[in-house]
Amino acid sequence: MSTAVETAAQAELADQPISPRHGFIRSVVFGQPACFVGVSVVIAFTLIAIFAPLLEPYSVTQQVGKVYQPPSSQHWLGTDDGGIDVFSELIAGARVSMLVGFAGAAVAMLIGGLVGLISGFYGGKSDIFLMRITDYFLVIPDVPLMIVAAAIFGRSLTNIIIIIGVIYWTSTARLIRAQVKSVRERVYVKRARALGAGNRRLMRSHVLPQVTPLLIANTVLMIATAIFAETYISFLGLGDPSTISWGRMIQNSLQGGAIFYKAWWAIIPPGLMVTIIILASTMVGTSIEDALNPRLKVGHLSVRRFRLRPLVGRPGAD
Amino acid sequence: MRGMDYIIKRTIFALITVFVTISLNFVLFRAVPGSAVSGLKCLHCTKQFKEAITKQYGLDKSKWEQYVVYLQRLAHGDLGTSIADNRPVWDDIKQPLLNTLPMIAVGTIVSILLGVLSGVIAAWRRGTKLVDTGNMWTALTFYAAPTQWIGLLVIFYVAIPLGLPAAGISSNTLGLFGSASEWAILQDRFNHLLLPALTLGIGLYGEYSLIVRSSMLETLGEDYVLTARAKGLPNWAIVWKHGLRNAMLPLITLIALSLGYIVAGAIVVEDVFSYPGIGLATIDALNKRDYPVLEGIFLVLTLAVIAANFVADILYFVFDPRVTT
Numbered sequence: 001m002s003t004a005v006e007t008a009a010q011a012e013l014a015d016q017p018i019s020p021r022h023g024f025i026r027s028v029v030f031g032q033p034a035c036f037v038g039v040s041v042v043i044a045f046t047l048i049a050i051f052a053p054l055l056e057p058y059s060v061t062q063q064v065g066k067v068y069q070p071p072s073s074q075h076w077l078g079t080d081d082g083g084i085d086v087f088s089e090l091i092a093g094a095r096v097s098m099l100v101g102f103a104g105a106a107v108a109m110l111i112g113g114l115v116g117l118i119s120g121f122y123g124g125k126s127d128i129f130l131m132r133i134t135d136y137f138l139v140i141p142d143v144p145l146m147i148v149a150a151a152i153f154g155r156s157l158t159n160i161i162i163i164i165g166v167i168y169w170t171s172t173a174r175l176i177r178a179q180v181k182s183v184r185e186r187v188y189v190k191r192a193r194a195l196g197a198g199n200r201r202l203m204r205s206h207v208l209p210q211v212t213p214l215l216i217a218n219t220v221l222m223i224a225t226a227i228f229a230e231t232y233i234s235f236l237g238l239g240d241p242s243t244i245s246w247g248r249m250i251q252n253s254l255q256g257g258a259i260f261y262k263a264w265w266a267i268i269p270p271g272l273m274v275t276i277i278i279l280a281s282t283m284v285g286t287s288i289e290d291a292l293n294p295r296l297k298v299g300h301l302s303v304r305r306f307r308l309r310p311l312v313g314r315p316g317a318d
Numbered sequence: 319m320r321g322m323d324y325i326i327k328r329t330i331f332a333l334i335t336v337f338v339t340i341s342l343n344f345v346l347f348r349a350v351p352g353s354a355v356s357g358l359k360c361l362h363c364t365k366q367f368k369e370a371i372t373k374q375y376g377l378d379k380s381k382w383e384q385y386v387v388y389l390q391r392l393a394h395g396d397l398g399t400s401i402a403d404n405r406p407v408w409d410d411i412k413q414p415l416l417n418t419l420p421m422i423a424v425g426t427i428v429s430i431l432l433g434v435l436s437g438v439i440a441a442w443r444r445g446t447k448l449v450d451t452g453n454m455w456t457a458l459t460f461y462a463a464p465t466q467w468i469g470l471l472v473i474f475y476v477a478i479p480l481g482l483p484a485a486g487i488s489s490n491t492l493g494l495f496g497s498a499s500e501w502a503i504l505q506d507r508f509n510h511l512l513l514p515a516l517t518l519g520i521g522l523y524g525e526y527s528l529i530v531r532s533s534m535l536e537t538l539g540e541d542y543v544l545t546a547r548a549k550g551l552p553n554w555a556i557v558w559k560h561g562l563r564n565a566m567l568p569l570i571t572l573i574a575l576s577l578g579y580i581v582a583g584a585i586v587v588e589d590v591f592s593y594p595g596i597g598l599a600t601i602d603a604l605n606k607r608d609y610p611v612l613e614g615i616f617l618v619l620t621l622a623v624i625a626a627n628f629v630a631d632i633l634y635f636v637f638d639p640r641v642t643t
Contacts, residue, residue, distance in 0.1 A: 135331070136338045141623045143582030144600075148346060148616050151604055224462075231464045235586055236601060250467050254590060259473055267474060271467030278462035 024213055028291045029284075038283035042220075045277055048091060049098035058085035060092045060244055068261040078265035080249075081256025089244055090269050096245035097227050097274070100161055104226030107165020109219045112172025117211075119173065120180030121203055131177070137170045143232055150238040157240040160233055164226045172218050179211045213292055221285035224278040231274055246270040324635055332628040339620045344388050347613050348381070397614040402606045407614035411599055415618070417487060418595030421515050422584055428519025430573065433526025434562070440527070441534035442557055453527065461524030465583045469517040469590035476513065483510050485592040514591040518583050522576070529572060533565040540564070567637050574630035578623045 029039050048055060057076075058064045063083035064075070071078045077086035119130040149163045183189065189206050197206070227246075233239055234247030235254075249270035253259075258266040379387070391398070397407035436453050443449040460468070477484035487510050488503070537543065538561055546560045588597030596615060603611040 136335055139335050139624055139627055140339060140342070140620055141578035141581050143578075143585060144616050144619045147585075147600060147604070148612060151607075151612060152346060152609075228464065231466070232582065232586060235464075235466050236589065236604065238604070247464070250464065250470065254466070254470060259470065259478070262474075264474065267467075267470050271464055271470070274467070275459060275463045279458060282458065282462065 024291070025216065025288065028288050032287045032291075034283045035287035038280040038287070041276060041280035042223075042284060045094060045098055045280075046102075049094045052091050052095040056085075056088040056091050058088045060084055060088050068258065068263040068266065070263075071265050077269055078263065080252060080263075080266045081258065086249075086266055086269060089249055090246075090273060092244050093246045093249055093270060094273070096157070096240075096243045097230055097247070097277075100157070100164065100230040100245070101223040101227040101277070103161040104164035104168070104229070105219050105222035107162060108168040108222050108226070109172055109215060110169075111165060112169035112218075113176055113215055115169065115173040116176025117180055117203060117208065120177035121184055121199070121207060123181070127177075130173070134170050134173050137167075142167050142229070146229060146233060147236060147238065150233055155238055155240055157243060160230065160238075160240065163233075164229050168222060168225055168229070172215070172222065175218055176211055176215060179214055180207055183207050183210045213288060217285045217288035217292065220281050220288070224281040224285070227274060227277060246274050250274075321635060325632065328628060328631040332624055332631075335624050336621060339624065340389070340392060340617070341385075343613060343617050343620075344385055347609055348384075397617065398610040400608055400611050402603075402608040402611070407611050410611055411596065411614055411618065414594060414596045414599040417593070418584060418588070418597070421511050421588075421593065421595060422518070422580055424511060424515035425518030425522070425584070425587075426573070426580060428515060429522035429526055432519060432523035434530050434569070436523070437527040437530025438534055438557060438562060438565075440531045441538060441561075442553075444531075444535060453531075457524040457527040459524070460520055461528070463521070464586075465517065465521035466586040466590050468521050469514070469587050472513055472517050472520075473590070476516075482513055484513055486510060487594050510593070514587045514593050517587050517590070518580070521583050521587075522580065525576070526569065526573070530565065530569060533568050534561055537561050537565040570630075570633055570637060574626050574633060577626040581619055581623065 029035050061084075064085050065079040065083050067079065067081055067083050069075060069079040069083070075085050075087065077090065080086050080089065115130050115134065119127045146163055146167055149167075150160060153159050153163070184207060189202060192202055192206050230239070230245060231247030231250060234245050235251045237251065239245060239248050239251075247270075249266075253263070253266045253270070256266070258264075395408070397411075399405070400407055400410050403410070436457065440450045440453040473484045476482065488506050538557075543556060543560055546556045551560075584595065585597035585600055587593070588595045589601055592598065596619070600612065600615050602608075603615065
């Protein structure tokens with residue numbers, strides 16, 4: 001398979017020698033097997049999430065079998081503590097988990113991208129002000145803050161998405177700021193300014209396209225973080241009570257005494273799904289980042305990808 | 319001395335962060351329109367009763383006055399009073415904190431040992447399919463798996479077959495027949511602490527392993543490692559004395575900085591193992607809607623993380639004096 005992929009990638013590169021931006025993402029996806037597998041998994045999970053109602057063999061709100069029935073030809077993954085088909089729940093859970101992942105990442109990207117763009121492009125006082133706020137946000141531990149926010153603002157899906165987005169925008173902001181700062185000084189941007197382009201036009205047509213691949217890579221990584229955060233929130237009983245997600249399924253298996261019934265089929269699948277989707281999006285995100293910045297591949301410069309905080313306030317760490 | 323400059327700067331930053339956190343804490347818990355009292359519903363909650371409580375908690379004053387009172391009380395170490403049991407919040411969360419600390423300590427040590435060992439071996443045997451690639455995928459998988467799920471698997475596949483305790487902090491039967499000896503109590507405590515700590519360690523080791531590996535790779539390429547090799551030093555001396563010592567530099571600060579994630583892991587791990595620490599206290603406060611306690615826990619956890627960040631900044635300077643900004 002890999003040879004076919006490689007030739008396809010070479011064909012891609014040959015076809016589009018110019019157009020660096022679109023061709024770039026494509027060449028990474030088709031050129032690196034790990035990234036290709038990751039993208040395939042993310043797309044497959046997204047399709048499952050979209051077509052969930054059509055794919056579920058049973059209803060997830062009705063009891064269809066005995067409690068903790070082992071896997072059989074009728075119920076591929078058995079039933080849970082309420083006699084609900086686990087396989088159907090897994091598909092329905094994909095919908096909520098992927099939605100939270102994508103939407104949460106989108107909110108984080110929007111806030112982080114905007115703050116990073118403004119901060120990096122204008123510099124000066126607004127930069128100092130915005131980066132100070134980012135520094136404070138970075139230090140506050142995310143999960144306790146998430147718990148408190150979810151407890152105070154209520155347990156709807158929309159709230160959870162907003163909370164996740166509002167908490168995780170900081171790393172994106174720092175990353176985009178650093179990139180924008182370097183792009184801003186490039187000759188072609190200065191030339192465009194000399195030709196009379198205003199700040200808005202410069203940002204939209206000259207700076208933003210250059211940081212887009214990085215933003216995409218960061219968003220893909222953020223999807224993993226958001227799905228992870230959702231499992232935490234749901235596991236602590238702060239998820240939307242009317243929906244089923246993978247995090248909620250893990251909680252159900254603990255609360256419902258799946259261990260006592262030795263019902264491995266209720267415990268393993270949801271966690272496995274979360275692990276797979278996070279592995280997949282990590283592979284995609286890091287592949288694009290590595291291709292963008294080969295320095296990331298070596299050394300501890302790549303700490304950020306392992307969700308560790310950058311050393312706060314240290315300019316060299318950007 | 320330029321170093322003092324740096325330390326003063328970091329101290330000021332830490333102090334401002336503490337103040338911002340305290341203010342955020344105040345705003346967050348009072349962001350919902352109406353006060354905690356107006357939402358109260360119970361049989362004896364008459365209008366007079368509500369007014370009395372409103373006065374008792376000072377909710378009839380303006381937000382600014384409340385803020386000033388809040389700061390004054392915090393300065394005296396007063397975190398407020400629990401709604402659920404009417405005890406001072408600090409008394410409610412002191413014991414859970416003390417229970418959590420040894421668990422987190424053991425878990426962190428497990429994760430550092432696992433991470434450093436596997437990272438160093440992977441870096442030394444770099445490029446090999448079995449060791450290097452195998453370790454990378456194992457580490458990535460554990461990094462990607464939700465901690466609470468790892469906990470469930472540990473109960474299922476480790477605790478039950480081995481007969482280790484998987485719930486609580488001590489056995490009910492311990493003091494049943496006469497008082498138990500100190501040693502027996504300690505051993506019982508350790509047995510209960512082992513599995514939660516192990517779960518936390520496994521959940522954290524993945525990222526340490528990957529960081530140690532890449533940091534080691536960089537160090538092993540340095541000239542002094544080549545010199546050490548040319549001197550004919552044995553492999554273990556090159557790796558452990560010359561390589562790891564220098565590769566540890568980023569790791570030391572990264573461990574301190576990852577305290578936020580350790581805290582997050584501890585909360586869910588304690589839930590899985592019903593370990594009566596700060597995580598279980600959080601969940602308990604959530605279920606009882608005991609906001610003062612929740613507020614206190616959030617404040618204590620955040621301050622702990624800020625303190626760890628501050629220590630990391632200072633440590634970084636101690637180990638690498640080139641950092642001065």
